[in-house]
Every structure is written in structure tokens, then in C-alpha cells.
Amino acid sequence: MPCRGRETELAEHLEGVANPEFAAHLAQCPDCQALLGMWQRMGGWADEAPDAGLAVRFRQRLNNETKPMGRGWMRWAGVAAAIVVSFFAGRTTTDVSDLRQEVRGLREVVALALLEQQSASERLRGIRYSAALEKPDEEVIAALTRTLRTDSSVDVRLAAADALRRYARTETVKQAARELLTENESPMVQVAGIDLLLAARERGRVEQMRTNLNLDENVRKYLERALQQENWE
Amino acid sequence: MRWIWILGLVCGVGWAERISVPFRDPSRPGLVKASALNGSITVQTHAGKEVLVEVGAAKGWAVEEEGSSVRISPVGQGKNSDLQIWVPERTSLNLRSVNGRGIFVENVEGDLDVESVNGSVNLNNVSGTVVAHALNGKLTVRLKQVSRDKPMSFSTLNGTVDVTLPPDVAANFQVRNVWGEIRSDFAIGTAVETKQPRPGKMLTGRVNGGGPEISFRSMNGSIYIRKAGVR
Amino acid sequence: MTDEELMTAVQRGDTRRLGVLFDRHHTALFRYFLRLGGSRSLSEDLTQEVFFRMLRAGETWRADSRFVNWMYRIARNVFIDYQRKQRWETEMAPEFDVPAPQGNGYEQEQEWELVRQALAQLPPDKRELLVLSRYQGMKYEQIGELLGVETGTIKVRVFRALQQLRGIYEGLTGGQHALSRTGN
Numbered sequence: 032m033p034c035r036g037r038e039t040e041l042a043e044h045l046e047g048v049a050n051p052e053f054a055a056h057l058a059q060c061p062d063c064q065a066l067l068g069m070w071q072r073m074g075g076w077a078d079e080a081p082d083a084g085l086a087v088r089f090r091q092r093l094n095n096e097t098k099p100m101g102r103g104w105m106r107w108a109g110v111a112a113a114i115v116v117s118f119f120a121g122r123t124t125t126d127v128s129d130l131r132q133e134v135r136g137l138r139e140v141v142a143l144a145l146l147e148q149q150s151a152s153e154r155l156r157g158i159r160y161s162a163a164l165e166k167p168d169e170e171v172i173a174a175l176t177r178t179l180r181t182d183s184s185v186d187v188r189l190a191a192a193d194a195l196r197r198y199a200r201t202e203t204v205k206q207a208a209r210e211l212l213t214e215n216e217s218p219m220v221q222v223a224g225i226d227l228l229l230a231a232r233e234r235g236r237v238e239q240m241r242t243n244l245n246l247d248e249n250v251r252k253y254l255e256r257a258l259q260q261e262n263w264e
Numbered sequence: 265m266r267w268i269w270i271l272g273l274v275c276g277v278g279w280a281e282r283i284s285v286p287f288r289d290p291s292r293p294g295l296v297k298a299s300a301l302n303g304s305i306t307v308q309t310h311a312g313k314e315v316l317v318e319v320g321a322a323k324g325w326a327v328e329e330e331g332s333s334v335r336i337s338p339v340g341q342g343k344n345s346d347l348q349i350w351v352p353e354r355t356s357l358n359l360r361s362v363n364g365r366g367i368f369v370e371n372v373e374g375d376l377d378v379e380s381v382n383g384s385v386n387l388n389n390v391s392g393t394v395v396a397h398a399l400n401g402k403l404t405v406r407l408k409q410v411s412r413d414k415p416m417s418f419s420t421l422n423g424t425v426d427v428t429l430p431p432d433v434a435a436n437f438q439v440r441n442v443w444g445e446i447r448s449d450f451a452i453g454t455a456v457e458t459k460q461p462r463p464g465k466m467l468t469g470r471v472n473g474g475g476p477e478i479s480f481r482s483m484n485g486s487i488y489i490r491k492a493g494v495r
Numbered sequence: 496m497t498d499e500e501l502m503t504a505v506q507r508g509d510t511r512r513l514g515v516l517f518d519r520h521h522t523a524l525f526r527y528f529l530r531l532g533g534s535r536s537l538s539e540d541l542t543q544e545v546f547f548r549m550l551r552a553g554e555t556w557r558a559d560s561r562f563v564n565w566m567y568r569i570a571r572n573v574f575i576d577y578q579r580k581q582r583w584e585t586e587m588a589p590e591f592d593v594p595a596p597q598g599n600g601y602e603q604e605q606e607w608e609l610v611r612q613a614l615a616q617l618p619p620d621k622r623e624l625l626v627l628s629r630y631q632g633m634k635y636e637q638i639g640e641l642l643g644v645e646t647g648t649i650k651v652r653v654f655r656a657l658q659q660l661r662g663i664y665e666g667l668t669g670g671q672h673a674l675s676r677t678g679n
Contacts, residue, residue: 042650045628046635066654069661073614073629075607081525085539089517092543096550097510149295150356151377151395155415159477183358184377185397186417189481217399219421222442222483226462249421249483253442256463 037063045070083170087143138164139171146174151184158187162194172198176207185217192223199230208233212240218247225254229261282318285327285334287352290314293374295333296351297358303346304365304383309353309372316350356392366401373409384423398423402485406492410435412475419481427480428490434475439467442483449491498562506553517546520563523631524570530626531574532615541577545570564641567631571623571641613664621656628653 040053041063057063142164145157158178161171172195179191195204204227211224228236240246240254287294290313298305310316315334319325325347328335336347346364351357356374359367366383369376373391384401387394391409395417402423410416410433418425429450437452442464452469464483480487496504496512498519504512521542528538548569549556556565614622627633627641635653639646 038651038654039647042635042653045653066657066661069657069664070629072606072664073610073625073660076530076610076614076630077607078526078630079529079535080522081535081539081542085521085525085542086518089521089543089546090514092547093510093513093517093550096547150375150393151358152375152393152411152414152416155395155417156476159415184395185379185399186395186419186479186481189419190417190479217421219397219399219419219481219483229462253463253483256442260463 041066083174084143084147087140087147090140091144091147139168142167142171143174146178151187154178154182154184154187155190158190158194162197169203172201173203176203179223180207180210185219188220189223192220192227195227196230199227200232205231205233209236212236218249221247221250222253225250225257229257234258234261282316283327284314284316285329286314287332287334288329289332290352292332293354293356294352295356295358295374296336296349297333298336298347298349299338299360300345300347300362300364301338302363303361305347305349305359305361305367307349307351307357307359307367307369307372309355309370310350312350313352315352315355318348319345366398375414394418402426407433408492415476415478417479417481419479420485421482422484423482424485425480425482425487426490427488428492429478431491431493432472433478434472435470435478436474436476437467437469437471437478437480437489439465439480439487439489441465441481441485441487444482444484444486446480446487446489448489449494450489452489499558499560502549502556502562502565503558505549506556506558510550513546513550516549516562520566521546524566527567527570527626527631528574530614530630531619531623537577541570541573544573548573561637561640564637567627567633567641609664609667613660613667616663617656617660621652621659624649624652624656625660 037053037056040050040056044050044053044057044067057067142157142161145160146154148154148157158175161167161175164171175191175195175198179188179195182188182191198204199208208224208227208231211220212228216224225237225240228234237254237258241251246254294315296307296315298307317325317327317336325345326335326337328337336349338345351372353371354373357369357372357376357378359369359376359378361367361380361383363382366380366385367378368386368388369378369390370388371390375392376387376390376394376396378385378387378394379397380401381399382401383398385396385398385403385405387396387405387407389406389408391407391411393411393414393416394405394407396403396405397419399421400423401420403418403420404424404426405418406428407430409430416435418427433450437448437450439446439448439452446465446467450471452467452471480489496515498516501512501516505516524542524545525538528541529535533541545566549566552569614625617625624638627638628635633641635649636646638644639649642649644652
């Protein structure tokens with residue numbers, strides 16, 4: 032059994048305790064080196080982050096469990112209103128711009144919460160709500176993009192594509208649109224991807240698709256018409 | 265937390281088998297999620313408070329209860345096994361089918377989210393909200409009553425979209441068809457979008473003063489929007 | 496406000512403060528469950544569960560204790576309960592006890608993936624110890640407090656767990672890494 036009696040010292044070394052005597056041992060002990068190597072290799076399993084939606088779902092549930100009245104997103108509006116009122120009560124007018132920031136944040140929380148709903152109709156409402164935000168932040172655009180890419184309902188995805196037309200030039204949106212065209216997607220969604228890319232002035236990308244032999248016939252027909260129509264402008 | 269536990273694994277041997285799944289909380293409307301790869305899905309209502317599932321022959325199905333929802337999905341790649349479901353009248357549905365005749369729903373009231381790839385979708389005499397898509401099949405929806413202030417959406421690639429709505433429905437219609445025709449009993453403004461032109465026809469308009477958005481989309485099929493009671 | 500002050504406020508009924516605690520700690524808990532072997536969605540569910548248990552078991556909170564330790568104590572119970580539940584499930588429906596897919600051909604044999612597999616094969620108590628010390632950044636003293644064990648014992652156990660992990664890892668790689676350099 033190698034290195035009997037060194038257990039504690041090695042463990043302390045891992046925690047960063049300086050010990051010259053152990054360091055000298057380590058320098059010429061392959062077994063201890065191998066253990067240290069294992070410890071370092073463990074660091075290769077990188078940290079993963081939970082989905083951004085987790086925080087939203089948590090707050091929704093927290094709200095449900097602590098306030099059993101009201102329904103659906105209306106409760107969110109109620110919370111938002113209550114917080115706004117408490118802000119007004121405690122603040123002077125100099126804080127108004129702060130307040131605006133906070134309120135805008137809450138609207139976005141509501142938008143994000145709606146996009147996470149189980150009912151497709153509620154998610155459609157979330158898209159409308161998000162699209163109506165004056166200046167949605169990156170998180171909202173990212174959530175809409177996620178909806179476009181992964182929602183379980185084709186209709187919801189198409190609605191997200193329509194809402195994202197305003198932000199077609201955003202890198203996240205462009206990236207998602209390109210992926211829609213390369214992945215094995217429903218033709219309806221691919222057509223939405225073409226619309227988005229043309230709105231982003233990425234004509235070259237759309238032209239590249241012509242060379243894709245596996246392209247659905249409906250998509251190809253649409254693509255030709257869309258490119259032709261662009262020429263008239 | 266959403267615990268999933270398996271209530272039953274139905275292995276029909278040549279004849280139909282039926283099981284009954286109660287909702288954990290029958291006082292609230294539940295959700296039924298069902299998917300079928302090679303078979304049709306039929307959903308009807310019954311007076312009971314539980315969900316009845318009947319499968320015709322062939323392979324197994326997994327039925328899981330998860331809080332206030334019941335999920336029915338095929339285990340492995342079944343051949344032609346059709347799924348028949350009976351639910352309480354107030355139930356939300358989330359239905360998906362790939363091959364087979366498609367999806368048929370009657371008399372259910374709730375949030376209905378229905379998609380079929382190759383079959384048709386027929387929702388008859390339903391209420392609540394509908395978000396429905398049929399890629400290659402026909403999409404027929406007859407809505408008895410619609411939820412206030414909730415958006416809806418109907419779409420097909422190649423099939424006809426045929427939707428009947430109550431005459432007093434208050435909504436903002438959005439109709440887009442690339443190659444097919446659009447016909448409506450409701451007077452919709454004929455404003456064609458011109459800011460960022462896209463191929464096809466696009467109509468938007470308020471009906472009965474306006475309300476939540478109702479979208480109708482198709483590429484090759486016709487879109488018919490009918491007013492209930494008008495021939 | 497410190498974690499402890501926030502939790503005391505939650506205990507007194509100001510449940511909105513739980514959101515702040517969630518923001519501070521949910522990522523760490525998510526990673527804890529993930530590395531104990533949970534899937535992403537399970538880890539998210541269990542993470543939420545920890546905070547809702549805080550809400551329900553608020554009376555077990557002592558204002559003079561360390562919040563993070565209390566949190567991990569709850570997290571451990573949540574995980575243990577989950578595993579019990581799992582066993583019950585498979586007993587109830589043996590037909591459904593389909594084995595999880597093992598490392599198959601198309602999976603990239605990346606180093607971290609091997610680390611993950613090796614950890615998964617470690618006995619649960621040893622895995623937990625390494626997860627706490629290596630990934631959750633907890634000091635031995637703190638781990639000892641959490642598990643109710645002397646700090647000195649924890650050190651020896653960490654050593655042994657690491658030794659066993661190394662053995663499993665070398666088994667997975669066919670021993671090629673046995674003499675890999677440490678750079679020290």
C-alpha cells in the first residue's frame with residue numbers, strides 16, 4: 032500500500048495548505064502524483080448552468096404556493112402592480128428613472144413567464160406581449176429565439192418568427208434562422224427562416240440554399256419566389 | 265415537483281384493452297397529452313371524472329400520471345394501433361400524430377394544442393382555445409365557443425384550413441396564404457402588408473371590434489373562415 | 496443582507512426573500528445534483544424542491560446556524576428521498592425498468608466524459624464527498640460539520656475516495672493515464 036500515512040497531507044495539499052515536507056515527497060512519488068492528476072482531471076468536467084427559465088418557473092411557483100388566489104399571468108401583473116405601488120410610496124421623484132428600469136424589468140419577467148406556459152395559447156400571448164415591449168432586453172429576444180427553435184407547437188414557432196422580424200439583424204436571431212435552414216425542419220418553419228434571413232438582408236445565405244439537393248420542394252418554390260420578389264424592390 | 269409514476273403498461277394481445285386513469289385533483293380541469301406514431305387519436309367526452317384509454321391491438325402504450333396531467337405515449341414502434349380516449353368535458357389536450365388517419369376531437373372544452381404530420385385534424389364542436397397544425401392533411405375546426413382574450417392559431421402546409429367560429433367572435437384576424445386562396449364569411453380589412461413584402465397574400469383585420477389575435481396560415485391549401493349558422 | 500438574515504426574514508413570512516436566496520444559490524445546487532448523477536431536468540426539479548422545502552420546513556431554521564450548511568442538509572435529504580422514490584417506482588413497474596443507455600459507440604470518449612462515468616461508478620457516499628470538496632468548493636471542516644464527522648476523518652475519506660476514483664478511471668482508459676504527469 033503506497034504512501035501510508037500521507038492521506039491527510041495529500042488531502043490538505045488539495046485544499047491549498049503549504050507543506051514543504053509533503054511537496055518534497057510528492058516530487059518523487061508517482062502514486063501521489065497520479066492522485067493529484069486525477070484531482071486535476073476532475074476539473075475537466077466543466078460547470079453547467081441551469082436554463083434561464085428555471086428562475087422564472089421558480090418565481091411562478093413561489094407565487095402560486097404563497098398566494099393561492101388569482102389566476103395565471105394576471106397574478107403576475109398583480110405582483111408587478113403591488114411592487115410598483117410600494118416603490119411609489121417609498122420614493123421621491125428623483126428615483127423615477129430607477130423606477131422605470133424596475134418596471135421594465137418586471138414587464139420582461141411577465142413576458143418570460145408567459146413564454147414558459149404549458150398552454151400553447153398562453154405562449155402565443157407571451158409572444159404578443161414580448162413583441163409589444165418597447166425595447167426588450169437580450170434575455171427576452173433569446174427566449175423568443177428559443178421558442179422559435181424548440182417550441183413543441185409549429186404555430187407557436189411561426190408566431191415567434193413573426194415577432195422576431197423586428198430584431199432579424201440581431202446575431203442570435205440570424206444564427207437561429209440559419210440553423211432552421213440547415214436542420215431537418217418542418218417546411219413551414221424553414222420558410223419562416225427564409226423570411227427572417229431576408230429581413231436581415233442575408234440574401235447570400237438564402238441563395239446558398241439553392242444548392243441543397245435535399246431541400247423540400249415547397250421550400251424551394253418559396254425561396255425562388257422570395258428572391259425574385261426581392262429583386263423588384 | 266413533477267413525479268412521474270407509471271400507472272400501467274397496456275399490452276393488448278389481439279383485442280382492444282381499456283384502462284381508467286383518475287386525475288389526482290378532479291376539481292380542476294386536467295391535461296391529457298397523447299402521441300401516436302402510426303395510428304389515429306380520437307378524443308370524446310364522457311360524464312366521468314377520469315380518463316379512459318382504449319387501444320386497438322398491437323404494441324404497448326405507456327400511460328403516466330403527472331400531477332394534473334395524463335400522458336399517453338407509444339412504447340417502441342407500434343404498427344397500426346389507434347388510440348381512443350374519453351375525457352371529462354373540461355379537459356385540455358395536447359395531441360401529436362405522425363402517420364395514420366389523424367386526430368379527431370369532439371365536444372371538449374379547454375386549451376387544445378393539436379398537430380398531425382400526415383393525417384387530418386378534425387375538431388368538432390369544441391370550446392376554449394385551439395392551436396392546431398396539419399402539415400399535409402386537412403384541418404377542420406368547429407368552435408362552439410371561444411375563450412375571451414386568448415389567441416389562437418391554425419396552419420397547414422398542403423391541406424385546407426376550414427375553421428368555423430361563433431358569429432360574435434371578437435378578434436384580430438391575421439390570414440396568410442402563399443399560393444392558395446382565402447375566403448371568409450367575416451368582413452376582414454383587405455389591407456395587404458407592404459412594408460416588408462413576403463410572397464403570398466396577407467390579410468389583417470379586426471372582427472367585431474377586435475380582440476386577441478387569431479392566425480390562419482397555409483402555403484398550398486385554401487383557407488376558409490366560416491361564421492357559424494351561415495351557409 | 497446576508498443569507499442568514501434573508502432566511503430569517505423568510506421564516507417570519509417575508510417569502511419573497513426566498514427569491515434572493517434562490518438567485519444566489521440555485522446554480523450551485525443545480526451543479527450538485529447534476530454531478531451526483533441527475534439529468535438536467537431532474538437537477539432543475541430537485542433544485543426547486545430544496546427551496547420549497549425551506550419554505551415548508553422553515554421552523555427547522557436556526558438564525559445562528561450557517562445557511563449554506565442547512566441548505567446542503569436539505570439538498571441531501573431531497574436527493575435521498577428521490578432515490579427512495581426511484582426504487583419504489585421500479586418495484587411497482589418492473590417492466591418499465593429499462594436500463595439507462597450506457598456509454599455507447601458514438602459517444603465521444605472525451606476526458607471529462609470518462610471522469611463523469613468514473614464518478615458515476617463510485618459508491619454514493621464517496622461520490623458525494625468528492626462532489627462537495629472538488630466541485631462545490633467546500634472546506635473539509637464545513638463538510639465535516641455537514642456530515643457530522645471529524646475534519647480529520649473527512650481528509651482521510653477524501654483521499655480514499657480519490658484513490659478509488661483513480662482506479663475506476665484507469666480501468667476505463669485501460670491504464671494509459673496511470674503515469675500522466677501532474678506538472679508539479
